[in-house]
Amino acid sequence: MQIAIASGKGGTGKTSLAVSLFLANRDRSRLLDCDVEEPNCHLFLATRFVSRTSVEKRIPLLNPDLCKHCGKCVEACQFNALAEAGKAGILVFEELCHSCGGCTFVCPTGALHETPLKMGAITRALVAGKAELITGALAIGHTETPSLIRAVKKTRPDPEVAFTLIDAPPGTACAFAAAVEHTDFVLLVAEETPFGLHDLKLAIKALQKMEIPFAVVLNRMRPGFSSVLEFCKEKNYPLWLQIPESRAIAETYARGGTLLDAMPELEESLRLLLDQCAEAILCNPRN
Amino acid sequence: MQPQELVIISGKGGTGKTSIAAAFADYFPNKVLADGDVDAADLFLVLQVTETQIAEFQSGHIAEIDPDKCRQCGKCAALCRFDAIVTSESGYQVDARACEGCKVCVNACPHHAIEWKEAFCGLWKESRTAQGTLFHASLYPGAENSGKLVSFLRDKARKKAMDEGIPLILVDGPPGIGCPVIASITGAARILVVTEPTPSGYHDLERVLALAKHFQIPTHILINKADLETSYLKKMEDCAAKSGATVIGQIPYSPLFSEAQQKGQSILKAFPTSPEAETLRTIATILKQKMDESEAEGQK
Numbered sequence: 001m002q003i004a005i006a007s008g009k010g011g012t013g014k015t016s017l018a019v020s021l022f023l024a025n026r027d028r029s030r031l032l033d034c035d036v037e038e039p040n041c042h043l044f045l046a047t048r049f050v051s052r053t054s055v056e057k058r059i060p061l062l063n064p065d066l067c068k069h070c071g072k073c074v075e076a077c078q079f080n081a082l083a084e085a086g087k088a089g090i091l092v093f094e095e096l097c098h099s100c101g102g103c104t105f106v107c108p109t110g111a112l113h114e115t116p117l118k119m120g121a122i123t124r125a126l127v128a129g130k131a132e133l134i135t136g137a138l139a140i141g142h143t144e145t146p147s148l149i150r151a152v153k154k155t156r157p158d159p160e161v162a163f164t165l166i167d168a169p170p171g172t173a174c175a176f177a178a179a180v181e182h183t184d185f186v187l188l189v190a191e192e193t194p195f196g197l198h199d200l201k202l203a204i205k206a207l208q209k210m211e212i213p214f215a216v217v218l219n220r221m222r223p224g225f226s227s228v229l230e231f232c233k234e235k236n237y238p239l240w241l242q243i244p245e246s247r248a249i250a251e252t253y254a255r256g257g258t259l260l261d262a263m264p265e266l267e268e269s270l271r272l273l274l275d276q277c278a279e280a281i282l283c284n285p286r287n
Numbered sequence: 288m289q290p291q292e293l294v295i296i297s298g299k300g301g302t303g304k305t306s307i308a309a310a311f312a313d314y315f316p317n318k319v320l321a322d323g324d325v326d327a328a329d330l331f332l333v334l335q336v337t338e339t340q341i342a343e344f345q346s347g348h349i350a351e352i353d354p355d356k357c358r359q360c361g362k363c364a365a366l367c368r369f370d371a372i373v374t375s376e377s378g379y380q381v382d383a384r385a386c387e388g389c390k391v392c393v394n395a396c397p398h399h400a401i402e403w404k405e406a407f408c409g410l411w412k413e414s415r416t417a418q419g420t421l422f423h424a425s426l427y428p429g430a431e432n433s434g435k436l437v438s439f440l441r442d443k444a445r446k447k448a449m450d451e452g453i454p455l456i457l458v459d460g461p462p463g464i465g466c467p468v469i470a471s472i473t474g475a476a477r478i479l480v481v482t483e484p485t486p487s488g489y490h491d492l493e494r495v496l497a498l499a500k501h502f503q504i505p506t507h508i509l510i511n512k513a514d515l516e517t518s519y520l521k522k523m524e525d526c527a528a529k530s531g532a533t534v535i536g537q538i539p540y541s542p543l544f545s546e547a548q549q550k551g552q553s554i555l556k557a558f559p560t561s562p563e564a565e566t567l568r569t570i571a572t573i574l575k576q577k578m579d580e581s582e583a584e585g586q587k
């Protein structure tokens with residue numbers, strides 16, 4: 001079962017929850033850090049490095065002797081990754097290239113062929129003996145966030161491991177969509193502020209459009225404020241866990257600790273939370 | 288006169304970037320505002336906005352197969368690198384969500400059966416606020432291309448500033464280091480990174496500074512919630528020095544930011560006499576000086 005931990009905006013405590021949920025259930029889950037622009041799960045876990053593989057994209061390489069300066073490749077490229085450069089033939093802006101292969105396909109003289117370029121890496125590490133953490137990290141200056149996320153999600157789990165937890169990137173755009181697509185369930189972490197409520201609504205809209213079931217985890221509850229709580233009640237959205245705003249949690253986090261370090265009593269609730277997800281998935285009429 | 292553009296980014300989300308942008312919006316007198324965090328566009332929640340213009344934003348194109356013309360040869364599916372062409376009982380179809388808009392299939396289809404349709408990724412808006420004109424957007428859920436939309440909003444803001452002789456553009460940038468962030472900083476005069484003293488804050492700061500250096504933009508760092516863990520200050524200063532950036536100030540962990548947010552105001556408006564507001568005004572003054580200096584230098 002694939003369960004993504006996501007939030008409409010960053011900084012809601014999503015990673016801290018994902019890591020804590022993973023630790024509390026490490027006997028039966030693995031964690032994929034799909035926040036590939038800012039992969040942070042490993043910072044909160046004592047990991048043992050296992051392996052690292054490069055993720056490549058293909059970019060066109062010009063053979064200037066064969067180029068007839070016809071400009072067909074430049075015209076074909078939809079991403080402004082090619083420009084005509086006089087005698088030198090054409091220029092490739094490799095960071096803008098989406099590896100669609102269009103230029104190589106249209107070139108009438110065979111002056112272009114594709115060559116690999118590293119755009120990120122996937123690291124495999126072990127936590128507490130055998131629980132697996134897979135981290136995707138985008139190389140600086142590259143923009144293929146969704147493709148790298150899909151590559152991380154393609155890594156195979158050990159068949160004995162029941163749950164794949166996914167730390168999704170913040171927001172509701174293409175990166176978020178790539179992380180949550182084809183998952184069975186999403187836990188949406190929201191914070192009790194006006195920004196938090198606004199971004200939660202966007203995330204819910206996105207999930208409803210993709211027809212993925214979800215539940216809300218409410219973070220940073222402050223006495224006297226309950227707009228997110230009331231919103232969930234009114235709409236009948238499942239709210240499965242509530243975590244108070246506390247300077248102690250913030251300080252623990254600053255020292256590299258997780259939610260679970262600050263509130264060890266949460267361990268039981270976090271095991272239950274995953275059971276609840278499993279139950280919802282198995283009872284989903286879609287399955 | 289060229290307007291100067293100050294972009295506020297954060298690497299990691301939730302460091303208080305938008306709250307700081309809102310405070311600066313109240314501090315600087317004459318500016319145009321752009322919310323480049325199109326994926327979580329929250330700036331408008333703390334400014335009283337009146338929308339004066341609203342339109343769909345065309346992000347690019349997507350392919351669509353005309354079933355009447357398609358002869359089921361499968362060439363498009365074989366060439367599409369994004370698994371966006373799927374087969375069903377009714378034949379070949381484009382999965383609009385997966386289509387990257389590369390046009391390879393359109394050019395390749397031997398029967399000209401694939402249409403090239405405009406794709407829209409969200410709405411862009413121009414709004415009037417007490418703090419100046421705001422350009423912002425709302426992305427359709429799961430939409431692609433927020434980078435293009437960010438560039439578009441910045442262009443709009445720049446044009447407005449040029450037309451009206453406004454000297455400053457203030458951009459609330461997106462989190463991360465990917466395509467929207469790159470689109471929000473290329474060609475900017477100055478970057479302010481709002482970070483926090485946490486392992487993630489520090490880790491992301493390193494990545495974001497590398498990006499700023501890559502594009503050679505003068506960069507300052509503001510440490511929010513600085514008193515949560517003071518051991519980061521030295522590390523962040525070192526990391527800044529390595530990439531030619533400077534730590535410009537620190538703000539303590541404070542509930543006043545969310546309380547101001549709750550009131551729909553910036554901290555400068557909601558709690559003008561608080562020490563937090565005082566510190567932010569000092570930081571803004573220093574930033575202003577730096578920008579004036581580099582402008583004077585540019586004119587020499």
Ligand code: SF4
Pocket residue numbers: 058059060076077078079080081082092096097098099100101102103104389
């Ligand atoms: S592979 Fe596609 S995106 Fe890359 S340069 Fe060629 S046409 Fe452009």
Ligand code: SF4
Pocket residue numbers: 062066067068069070071072073074089090106107108109110111112
């Ligand atoms: S399509 Fe081929 S021959 Fe034409 S300009 Fe491009 S590389 Fe040169």
Ligand code: SF4
Pocket residue numbers: 352356357358359360361362363364379395396397398399400401
């Ligand atoms: S290439 Fe054209 S004709 Fe062939 S399957 Fe695709 S759309 Fe149909």
Ligand code: SF4
Pocket residue numbers: 100349350366367368369370371372381385386387388389390391392393
């Ligand atoms: S435009 Fe490109 S991504 Fe879209 S369906 Fe055609 S080949 Fe695939």
